[in-house]
Structures are given as structure tokens and as C-alpha cells.
Amino acid sequence: MINPLQAMARWRAEENALDSALSLFAAATAWGFAWKLLSTPTTGRPATEVELACVLGGCVAVTSWAMARHLYMIGRRRPRRIVFWSVVITCGVLFATRALIRYSFSSRCTEDMAGVLKTPAHWLGGSGIDQICVVNEVPGNPYLPGTLLEPAWSGDIPAWLAILLVAAAVTGANGLRDRRLRSSGIGAKLLDQLELAPAAGVESAIGKVPPDGEVVACGNPTLWGEICGQLYPANKKWEPGEWCRRCQQPFLAADRMLRFNVVSLWTSDIDVLNGLERLDTLSWPMGQPVPPDARVSGRERWITLGTLEMPDVISVAQALALAHARLEMWKGADDPMVKRAAQLARERASRICAWIWFGQVSHRMTYARPTQRARFALGAARLRDLVPEGGETLTLQLDVGLLPLELRLAFRRRFVDETRPDEVRNSKLDLWIPVSPPPAHKGEPGLWVDRIEGKALRAWLATDRMRPAGVRGVSTPLGYRPYSADAPMTELPVRPLGRLDFQRQPLDEDGEEPRSPTLPGVSVAEWDWFEPEQIELLRREALVLVETDAADEAAKEAV
Ligand SMILES: [Zn+2]
Known part of the structure; x- marks a missing residue:
């Protein structure tokens, strides 16, 4: 079970650890640079006042920011306290570094360069330098005085520099105490998680x-x-x-209480389901209206498990949690089909998403898609926002991870017997596609939402292929042509002129024929993956095999 509070604590710890490490690293790097620069014995001029102000000011500002970040992260949020402690600690670091710089000047002088430390003569007195390094001096010989090395910084902090450094520390601590190097991702992560949280x-x-x-x-x-x-x-x-x-x-x-009939699939074996749909495929000569549906298999795809009454103010996830609690009861039913469907739903049904069907469907349970009027209900949505007012029969379909699509295809069949004329037929069939991850072996089951990858969908839809015109004994796919009483078809197509493509098209009121509007985005070839809204449309509308216009194709290629 997802626990948002625990997850937040973990994210916070990770982000704070990173923030702390990065800010300390930045401060340490800055001081390291300053130490290297200022402790090197130099034969030329020492660091000028401007150089000193830039280097020390930068180090002080970064350190004070790092300290303020730490105080801020451990919950000390009052600006004065943050500024006070940051400045105190920064001054401590500054004086420690100053001592270190003086020490490393003397140790470099005596150990690395075999020089002698001396107190400078009066002509250097004004610069505040109280130790210099004399290398290669021959004692007692005034003609060989050796090389005179000075420290880059004497360690002296004049009053104006002290004021500047304190100002930099105060500004760094106060102004940047809530500035992190990487912005926090906790809010976005939490929203994602709550969207997929079960109730x-x-x-x-x-x-x-x-x-x-x-x-x-x-x-x-x-x-x-x-x-x-x-x-x-x-x-x-x-x-x-x-x-x-x-x-x-x-x-x-x-x-307002909503009364749902709860239905679920009788099996999750996709091959069995698609086998049934092939049995129930409807095919008729192109140019004629859709014939009545015989439902050859006669098998009910959907099993009514029971009814459930719920207040309309609860969320979908909460409604599904209530339904799952009730499954425990339904799986002990006498009817073996109900028992089996309840068991399957208990193991596989999503706890975050489901479908709501509107209208009377109890006579259409042998159809993979009993109604076009289905809504995809997702996690945090409230039932009252999904179900409009009105006394319609409502059905809550538990989602076990299989989505039925309606395909409208056409094909031309050429027979081996050359005397037999070609047949050009339309056909209508349902196709089940998997939309859930494989059932979880560990952890909480059912924490998923339907997901369709474009590539996988196209692979599932690739049912037939083009063949040369002369081949006999096979069928060739064609674009689907809906029947229209006003404009009867005079000439049957021989072979597709353009390219074949599956397009999502809404069906008319009674679900007979697609009403082909040309809208952007209806082609399944365009999508890498499908949003929940598109999945809902895939469920409500039909996928129609269409011929994109040959002239269009030529124009597109010319561009
Ligand atoms: Zn209340």
C-alpha cells in the first residue's frame, strides 16, 4: 500500500541530504581555492585589496548560505536566528582559514623551500605583513641577500574589509536561506502518487x-x-x-445515492476472448446495410456480480475499495460463473480505474462492448462529476486489464477458381487488447491505470497484409465504406489507391455505422502512447480501416 507520509519523509531525507552535501561541498571548494591562492609565497606583489575583497567575500557568502540552508532545513526558520548563527559560524571558518593560511605560508617556506622566516624590515611594515620568507640567503654576506618571498595575504583584515565581509555573510544567509541548488520534486511526486493511491x-x-x-x-x-x-x-x-x-x-x-450493477469479465484469457470475437465477427457485402447480429457464440462476456449502492460524493478509488470489499462476499456465491468472475476481479481488477456504463445493458452481455456510452473513471474523480443527474441504469465495470476495441474492416477475396467473381465485403469485429501490467506477484495488486503504447497497439491491429493483385485464394484488405441510403455505392473498389490506416471514428446513435469526420489526431499511427481521454474514446468509438486519399499522399510526398 502506498503511504504518502512515509514516501514524503523518504523524499525529504534524500533531498535534504543532497542539498546539505552540495552546499557544504560548494563552501569547502570555495575555501580550498582561497587557501591555495592566498597561502602561496610570492615574489611579486601581494593580493590587492580588491582581489582580497572578491575572494574572501565570495567564500564568506557561500559559507554563510550553506550554514543558513542547514539551519533552514532543520526547521530553524526565524531570519534573525539564521543570520546570527550563520555569521558566527562563517566568522569562525574565516579565522580558522586565516590561521591555516599563515601556518601553511610558514611551513611552505621552511619545509618546501628551505627558507628562513623573518620579521620584515620597517619598509614593509605599512602593509601589515609580519612574516616574510628569505630563501638562499648566505648569512653574514650583504652581497647575497637571497630571494625575498611575501605571503599573498598577511592575514590582516582592515575595518572596511570586515564590514564588507559581514555584509556579505548577512546577505548570503538572509537572502539565500530558502534557495536550493535543485528545486524540490516532492510536490509533483506526491501529486502523481495521490492520483494512483488506492482508497x-x-x-x-x-x-x-x-x-x-x-x-x-x-x-x-x-x-x-x-x-x-x-x-x-x-x-x-x-x-x-x-x-x-x-x-x-x-x-x-x-x-443522492447511486446504484450500480457491478460487472466483470468471466475470464482474463485474451486468446479465448479473441477466439470468441472471431466467432462473432460479422461480415456482409460492401454497399449493403449492416445485417442483424447473430451472436454465434452466445457466450456472455460480462458477468453481473451484484449491485452496490454508494453516495455520489465519494471518489472512484473509494467506490472501487467498497466494490473490492464486496467481492469477498460475492466470491462465495453459489453460481460458479459469479464465483469465478469475482475471484478473477479480486486478483486482477484495478483499484484505481474502472468503467461506468450508462443505460440498460443486461440484454447485451454477450457483446464485448455492450454500450458505446462508457466513461473511464479514474482514481481521484468524484462519482458525481462522472455521473450526470437522471435515473439511468448504471453499471460499474471492474477493469481487469483488457480493453475491447471495435474494428471496421473491409477486404476483397479472390478465389482460386477463376470463374468465381471476387467478393468485396465489409466486416465488423471486436478485438481485446491488454492494457494492464502483468499481475503483480508481490506488493499490492491493482495499482495501475490502463495504458496503451502506440507501437504495441499497431502490432495488435496488424491483422492482414497487402498482396499483389494477381495472387488468388487470399483476401486483401480494403478501406471500410459505410452504407448510406442516400448515396448508394455504384462501383466496388478493386484495390486501395492510397495507404491504409486505422482511424478512430464515432459511431451513430444505434452503433451501426461510423460517421467519418476528419479530425486531427484520429489516426492511431500518430501516437506513441495514449492518454486516458483517448483510451475512453477508443472504447466509445470504432477503429475504422480507411484509405487515405491517393492524391493527398502524393501532395504530402511532394512537400
Ligand atoms: Zn464532513
């Missing part, structure tokens, strides 16, 4: 709900801008004016 269902109800018990939800609007939706057992006795424990307002039950 707790009856366990989140306040008060004990019996296993088959009804629930009510609080319908108060809340101060944080959404509906409360807290669950309570339906049999709880409310005192007048008693407060809801979540929104802290007098309890007001959501008045």
Missing part, C-alpha cells in the same frame, strides 16, 4: 460498518474547496447538529 474503503469509515453494510457520506462543502465525503455506517444515529469529524461542520448526508 481504504470501509476501513476509512468512522464507526464500524458491517461486511455487507450500507454507508453514508458527509456532503458538506469544506474550507479546502472540495466535498467532505467522509464515510459513516448508514445505521449510525445522529444527534441533531452533531459534527462530522472530518470537516468539523454539522453532519449533512449526501442525499
Whole structure:
């Protein structure tokens, strides 16, 4: 189970560790650079005041920022306290570095260069330098005085520099205390996770709900801008004016209850399902209306598990949690089909997404797509936003990871017997495609949302291929031509002129024929992967094999 609080603590720890390491590294690098620059004995001029101000000012600002970041991260957020401690620590680091620079000048002089440390003569006194290094001097010989090396910085901090450094430290600490090197990703990650978080269902109800018990939800609007939706057992006795424990307002039950028939697939074996759909494929001569559907297999794809009544203010994930709790009961049913479907749904159904069907469908359970009027319901959406007002029959279809698509194809069949004329036919079939990851062996099952990769979908749809015109005994795919009573077809197509492509097209009211509008984005060839909205449209509309115009193709290629 995803625990947002634990995940947040982990992300926070990771980000803070990185932030701390990066800021300390930046400060250490800056001081390392300053130490190297300022401790080298030099024969020329020492560092000028401007150089000194730049180098030390930069180091001080970075250190003070790093200290302020640390104080900020451990929760000390008051600016004065942050500034005070940052400046104190930075001054400490500055004086430590100063001592280190003086020490390393003397050690370099005596050890590396075999020189002698001396106190400078009066002519150097004004620069504040109190130690110089004399190399290769012959003692007592005034003609061989050796080389005189000075430190780049005497360690002296004049008053103006002290003021500047303190100002840099204060500004660095105060102005940059909430500036991180990498911006935090916790907000985005948390949103992602909440979108895919399962709900707790009856366990989140306040008060004990019996296993088959009804629930009510609080319908108060809340101060944080959404509906409360807290669950309570339906049999709880409310005192007048008693407060809801979540929104802290007098309890007001959501008045609209939604009654769902819960259905699920009888099997998750995609080969069996697609075999059934091949049996039930409908094919008819092109240019004629769609014939009545015989449903040869007669097999019900969908099994009604039971009914479930829920308040409309709860979210889809919460509704699915209630449905999953009820599955435990339904899997003990007497009917073996219900038992099997409930068992399958328990193992494989998503806890975050499902489909809601509108209208009466109980007579169409042998169809892979009993109705076009299906909505893809996702995690955090509220039921009331998905289900419009009105007394329609509602069906909650649990999603076990298989999506039915309707395909409209056409083909021309040439027979081996040359005297037999060619047949040109339209056909209509459903195709199941897998849209879920494989069932989880460990961890929490059902934490996924339908996902379709463009490449995989095209591979599933690649059912037939083009062949040369002369080949006999095979069928060649053609673009689907819908029947129209107003404009009867005079000439049957011989072979596709342009290129064949699957396009998503809405079906007319009774689902007979596609109404081919030309909209951008309807071709499945264009997409690398499909958004939930597109998956919903794939489910509601049909995929029609169309011939893109040969003239269009030529124009496109010319461009
Ligand atoms: Zn409430």
C-alpha cells in the first residue's frame, strides 16, 4: 500500500541530504581555492585589496548560505536566528582559514623551500605583513641577500574589509536561506502518487460498518474547496447538529445515492476472448446495410456480480475499495460463473480505474462492448462529476486489464477458381487488447491505470497484409465504406489507391455505422502512447480501416 507520509519523509531525507552535501561541498571548494591562492609565497606583489575583497567575500557568502540552508532545513526558520548563527559560524571558518593560511605560508617556506622566516624590515611594515620568507640567503654576506618571498595575504583584515565581509555573510544567509541548488520534486511526486493511491474503503469509515453494510457520506462543502465525503455506517444515529469529524461542520448526508450493477469479465484469457470475437465477427457485402447480429457464440462476456449502492460524493478509488470489499462476499456465491468472475476481479481488477456504463445493458452481455456510452473513471474523480443527474441504469465495470476495441474492416477475396467473381465485403469485429501490467506477484495488486503504447497497439491491429493483385485464394484488405441510403455505392473498389490506416471514428446513435469526420489526431499511427481521454474514446468509438486519399499522399510526398 502506498503511504504518502512515509514516501514524503523518504523524499525529504534524500533531498535534504543532497542539498546539505552540495552546499557544504560548494563552501569547502570555495575555501580550498582561497587557501591555495592566498597561502602561496610570492615574489611579486601581494593580493590587492580588491582581489582580497572578491575572494574572501565570495567564500564568506557561500559559507554563510550553506550554514543558513542547514539551519533552514532543520526547521530553524526565524531570519534573525539564521543570520546570527550563520555569521558566527562563517566568522569562525574565516579565522580558522586565516590561521591555516599563515601556518601553511610558514611551513611552505621552511619545509618546501628551505627558507628562513623573518620579521620584515620597517619598509614593509605599512602593509601589515609580519612574516616574510628569505630563501638562499648566505648569512653574514650583504652581497647575497637571497630571494625575498611575501605571503599573498598577511592575514590582516582592515575595518572596511570586515564590514564588507559581514555584509556579505548577512546577505548570503538572509537572502539565500530558502534557495536550493535543485528545486524540490516532492510536490509533483506526491501529486502523481495521490492520483494512483488506492482508497481504504470501509476501513476509512468512522464507526464500524458491517461486511455487507450500507454507508453514508458527509456532503458538506469544506474550507479546502472540495466535498467532505467522509464515510459513516448508514445505521449510525445522529444527534441533531452533531459534527462530522472530518470537516468539523454539522453532519449533512449526501442525499443522492447511486446504484450500480457491478460487472466483470468471466475470464482474463485474451486468446479465448479473441477466439470468441472471431466467432462473432460479422461480415456482409460492401454497399449493403449492416445485417442483424447473430451472436454465434452466445457466450456472455460480462458477468453481473451484484449491485452496490454508494453516495455520489465519494471518489472512484473509494467506490472501487467498497466494490473490492464486496467481492469477498460475492466470491462465495453459489453460481460458479459469479464465483469465478469475482475471484478473477479480486486478483486482477484495478483499484484505481474502472468503467461506468450508462443505460440498460443486461440484454447485451454477450457483446464485448455492450454500450458505446462508457466513461473511464479514474482514481481521484468524484462519482458525481462522472455521473450526470437522471435515473439511468448504471453499471460499474471492474477493469481487469483488457480493453475491447471495435474494428471496421473491409477486404476483397479472390478465389482460386477463376470463374468465381471476387467478393468485396465489409466486416465488423471486436478485438481485446491488454492494457494492464502483468499481475503483480508481490506488493499490492491493482495499482495501475490502463495504458496503451502506440507501437504495441499497431502490432495488435496488424491483422492482414497487402498482396499483389494477381495472387488468388487470399483476401486483401480494403478501406471500410459505410452504407448510406442516400448515396448508394455504384462501383466496388478493386484495390486501395492510397495507404491504409486505422482511424478512430464515432459511431451513430444505434452503433451501426461510423460517421467519418476528419479530425486531427484520429489516426492511431500518430501516437506513441495514449492518454486516458483517448483510451475512453477508443472504447466509445470504432477503429475504422480507411484509405487515405491517393492524391493527398502524393501532395504530402511532394512537400
Ligand atoms: Zn464532513
